[in-house]
Amino acid sequence: MTGMVFRTRIIKAGSLEIGGNLPVRIQSMTNTDTLDTASSVRQCIRIIEAGGELVRLTAQGIREAENLANIKRELRKAGFDTPLCADIHFNPSAAEVAARIVEKVRINPGNYADKRALFIRHELSESDYAAELDRIRDRLMPLIAICREHGTAVRIGVNHGSLSDRIMTRYGNTAMGMAVSAVEFLRIFRGEGFNNIVVSMKSSDTRVMVESNRMLVRMLSEEGMDYPVHLGITEAGVGEDGRIISAAGIGTLLAEGIGDTVRVSLSEAPEHEIPVAKEIIRFVCGNGGRVTVPSPPIEVATGGERYFPLVITENNGLFSDERGGLFDGEIFTFNAGELQYEEESELFNKILNPVFNEDDHARLSIDAAALLGRFFIARRPAGLAISNRGRVQGEALRSLAFAILQATEARITRTRYISCPTCGRTRFNLEEAVRKVKAATSHLTGMKIAVMGCVVNGPGEMAGSDYGYVGAAEGKVHIYRGTEAIMKNIPEDEALTRLLELIESDHARR
Numbered sequence: 185m186t187g188m189v190f191r192t193r194i195i196k197a198g199s200l201e202i203g204g205n206l207p208v209r210i211q212s213m214t215n216t217d218t219l220d221t222a223s224s225v226r227q228c229i230r231i232i233e234a235g236g237e238l239v240r241l242t243a244q245g246i247r248e249a250e251n252l253a254n255i256k257r258e259l260r261k262a263g264f265d266t267p268l269c270a271d272i273h274f275n276p277s278a279a280e281v282a283a284r285i286v287e288k289v290r291i292n293p294g295n296y297a298d299k300r301a302l303f304i305r306h307e308l309s310e311s312d313y314a315a316e317l318d319r320i321r322d323r324l325m326p327l328i329a330i331c332r333e334h335g336t337a338v339r340i341g342v343n344h345g346s347l348s349d350r351i352m353t354r355y356g357n358t359a360m361g362m363a364v365s366a367v368e369f370l371r372i373f374r375g376e377g378f379n380n381i382v383v384s385m386k387s388s389d390t391r392v393m394v395e396s397n398r399m400l401v402r403m404l405s406e407e408g409m410d411y412p413v414h415l416g417i418t419e420a421g422v423g424e425d426g427r428i429i430s431a432a433g434i435g436t437l438l439a440e441g442i443g444d445t446v447r448v449s450l451s452e453a454p455e456h457e458i459p460v461a462k463e464i465i466r467f468v469c470g471n472g473g474r475v476t477v478p479s480p481p482i483e484v485a486t487g488g489e490r491y492f493p494l495v496i497t498e499n500n501g502l503f504s505d506e507r508g509g510l511f512d513g514e515i516f517t518f519n520a521g522e523l524q525y526e527e528e529s530e531l532f533n534k535i536l537n538p539v540f541n542e543d544d545h546a547r548l549s550i551d552a553a554a555l556l557g558r559f560f561i562a563r564r565p566a567g568l569a570i571s572n573r574g575r576v577q578g579e580a581l582r583s584l585a586f587a588i589l590q591a592t593e594a595r596i597t598r599t600r601y602i603s604c605p606t607c608g609r610t611r612f613n614l615e616e617a618v619r620k621v622k623a624a625t626s627h628l629t630g631m632k633i634a635v636m637g638c639v640v641n642g643p644g645e646m647a648g649s650d651y652g653y654v655g656a657a658e659g660k661v662h663i664y665r666g667t668e669a670i671m672k673n674i675p676e677d678e679a680l681t682r683l684l685e686l687i688e689s690d691h692a693r694r
């Protein structure tokens with residue numbers, strides 16, 4: 185049996201068409217100050233030359249939105265016609281300026297017409313709720329008119345960490361809340377006859393990201409909507425872990441035929457994101473850039489038993505358990521590039537043993553996560569034994585198996601880090617901060633620590649973390665426990681020590 189095809193319409197952002205049967209598009213976002221034209225243009229060019237087909241820039245205020253005109257002009261002068269997208273939070277006026285300049289505007293339903301969520305439950309009657317939607321409609325009308333006049337596309341981009349209090353009160357901070365949040369906005373745009381739209385559901389949690397997108401597609405289908413879907417895991421982090429978590433989430437949905445554009449969000453130079461996105465798409469979709477026979481979603485296993493997938497090692501055809509003893513349980517061996525969807529249910533409750541033939545470690549990590557993520561998100565296999573006939577061998581394969589289980593939260597054996605990709609709001613070297621925080625806390629198995637670029641969006645988007653290290657004013661950091669800022673404006677060179685002291689004192693009190 186194959187999955188249902190969610191066939192989207194084709195929309196246009198400048199010269200770029202997105203959706204339908206077109207190849208899945210790749211995008212990234214600058215992390216320069218949008219007021220710094222020269223740096224932003226240089227970074228846009230690096231993204232484009234790496235293969236980025238759309239470049240997003242933050243436009244937190246009117247000045248940044250206005251400066252998009254200079255950036256666009258310089259890019260066009262340099263011979264690049266790649267469409268630009270303005271990223272908007274909290275500031276409809278900035279969106280209205282940007283929509284006259286760039287080819288696409290991303291708005292967040294959680295904070296476009298609503299203030300920052302205060303996590304206050306405020307029950308609304310049906311008529312109050314309808315009145316809220318009328319208020320949002322009024323706030324969107326100018327943007328819709330401008331986008332229509334200028335042919336600008338809109339992305340309705342929901343983030344798990346920034347739902348409005350209105351949505352959270354009724355639906356909770358859930359996948360359902362995310363999908364409803366988008367659909368409410370989509371109904372308004374559609375009601376006005378504006379359909380040049382892309383929609384996205386992002387989360388730093390692979391399971392929430394996958395579940396919310398599936399739910400979104402179900403809701404769109406039920407309402408006869410066919411808008412293209414943009415995929416991404418937010419705050420994926422750096423290095424191999426960031427690549428694995430992105431591949432697991434994005435790969436799962438692409439295999440199901442969901443997704444028309446992708447962005448891999450790494451806390452690294454944005455041009456590093458492009459080859460990762462390309463590899464996920466190549467592995468899952470093939471050279472045509474689009475899955476032709478989608479796989480049905482694998483339902484999450486139900487039942488009360490604790491899920492504890494094993495990591496098994498294969499050596500010359502012999503399988504060893506985690507203590508080095510001979511493993512003689514049920515193993516399903518298959519060629520990693522040739523798994524048939526008909527075989528998928530055969531993998532349930534067995535040790536998955538994909539056999540790769542890969543010499544490149546980075547590529548193997550991405551391919552393995554893109555292939556296997558969906559099974560572990562669904563909590564189906566009994567464990568994982570990765571085999572490789574190429575150069576990557578031994579401990580690297582075992583470590584990769586643990587990383588995939590961690591990325592899907594099937595089995596936690598490491599500290600989990602989330603860190604944002606940075607943008608024009610970041611005022612410190614986040615990549616360096618992540619490296620320092622990781623070096624000092626990697627022994628804290630199971631703990632979730634966030635390193636975020638700014639206090640505007642960082643605290644919301646790191647929700648679920650135990651502790652947060654969040655950039656504040658120039659050279660200053662706020663330290664969070666959960667969602668509460670415990671120490672504010674700590675000089676950067678003291679911040680790590682203060683974070684460790686807080687963790688230690690919390691631990692001592694337990």
Ligand code: SF4
Nearest residue numbers: 604607637638641642
């Ligand atoms: S958390 Fe702040 S700095 Fe980081 S990407 Fe989001 S808006 Fe930019």
